[in-house]
Amino acid sequence: MAAETDPRTRRSGVTRRWRYRVARDRAAIGRAADRIDSDLAAAGVAETARQSLATVLDELLANVLMHAESVRGPVHVRLRACGGEVVARLRYCAAAFDPTACEAPPPPTSIAEARTGGVGIVMVRALTRDFSWRHARGMNHLRVRVAGP
Secondary structure, three states: OOOOOOEEEEEOOOOEEEEEEOOOOOOHHHHHHEEEEHHHHHHOHHHHHHHHHHHHHHHHHHHHHHHOOOEEEEEEEEEEEEEEEEEEEEEOOOOOOHHOOOOOOOOOOOOOOOOOOOHHHHHHHHHHOOEEEEEEEEEEEEEEEEOOO
């Protein structure tokens, strides 16, 4: 699926909104990240908020790509920027999975116990002011809110 951006970017007062459609492959995630950063930069969103959002979206989209069960179709991403913050909503068709319920793994007590991975959702929580999930009509809905300085 090649289409990543919905051209229906809108302005409503000081609030800016964008829609993206991200195919389930790593290259599409990278292209969407570049487009999102460009759109937010052009709208004057602070670099710190853009960097936090980029990290959060990369983690959430990669998790859908690597771990979602019975996933079908693209991931739909909606962004809203207003008053120094960005709210992102992700929607995708797959078996219900609540990432907000994932607990942080216990810290390793030695280098030998340390493992790669397992801290992405912890990172998402740390970078967001709000992180919520719901499942409706076969779709997972994620909402995150990232604030600038």
